[in-house]
């Protein structure tokens with residue numbers, strides 16, 4: 001089968017190679033990748049030397065996809081051949097502390113890189129990023145990272161649920177559930193921020209303030225449900241949100257937003273998100289900062305201690321994927337969640353690097369790889 005293989009230090013860094021699958025482990029599943037989401041975080045990895053991170057290499061990247069089960073190991077129980085599945089980097093092992101306490105978004109079985117699943121022609125072993133490796137025709141995935149779904153939605157739309165839409169909508173409706181009639185602000189209108197806006201719209205937020213420096217993204221934010229936009233290069237986003245928020249009686253100008261979501265991948269934006277949240281409000285953080293291994297965030301100590309704000313750290317929208325992916329599919333099937341409009345470009349496997357570059361330059365919202373296109 002063909003896979004887009006990342007070999008650090010090579011030029012180009014990603015090349016499509018013919019690879020051979022290794023014998024299947026007992027709880028692993030071979031999935032035909034019908035569609036894979038491509039994320040800015042995939043491109044971020046290219047800057048890192050896997051050896052310095054202690055990661056095995058070469059790797060097949062891609063950590064969010066939808067596909068069809070082609071083969072199962074002897075002990076697989078959750079899926080069967082022919083099932084449509086959503087592949088997530090977040091497992092749901094059902095056995096660790098977090099799974100047993102209703103928080104599989106923090107499942108202890110989560111890994112940055114899975115064990116070798118295939119080999120190049122010369123015998124070099126290759127490894128699936130996040131134990132997914134979906135930039136390929138076939139992925140070999142532990143069954144605990146698969147959710148079997150029954151729906152007629154196309155695979156490209158389902159693949160969005162495995163990463164940006166699941167994260168953003170989950171943040172709005174699960175992590176810090178937005179109450180009807182409230183004021184919401186979103187820092188960063190990439191695919192995750194736009195999904196949060198969709199979640200805020202579904203939750204019937206009264207005011208949705210979208211903050212992004214790119215005019216095209218602010219326009220998309222309005223399309224997905226924002227009621228106001230702010231260009232942070234033109235005005236201070238904290239001041240703008242304070243000016244747009246007031247209490248119901250109009251007595252308290254500059255109260256701050258009830259719910260703020262940060263998805264701008266920037267440590268300054270995290271501080272601003274906290275600052276624009278009203279006292280006793282909720283700020284939800286989910287960024288993978290561009291300087292993800294070194295970024296630090298500081299807050300003013302006194303209001304941080306006294307303002308009663310709740311800071312939510314958000315991994316994959318706090319979803320329980322086996323419970324919540326069918327729920328998200330239902331929202332899409334009933335026309336409440338617009339998945340189709342989130343996909344603005346599709347790529348063949350040979351276009352993997354182009355898709356990653358387009359994600360990194362923010363020129364495409366939902367780059368989607370179709371390995372069999």
Ligand SMILES: [Zn+2]
Nearest residue numbers: 093096099107
């Ligand atoms: Zn677990």
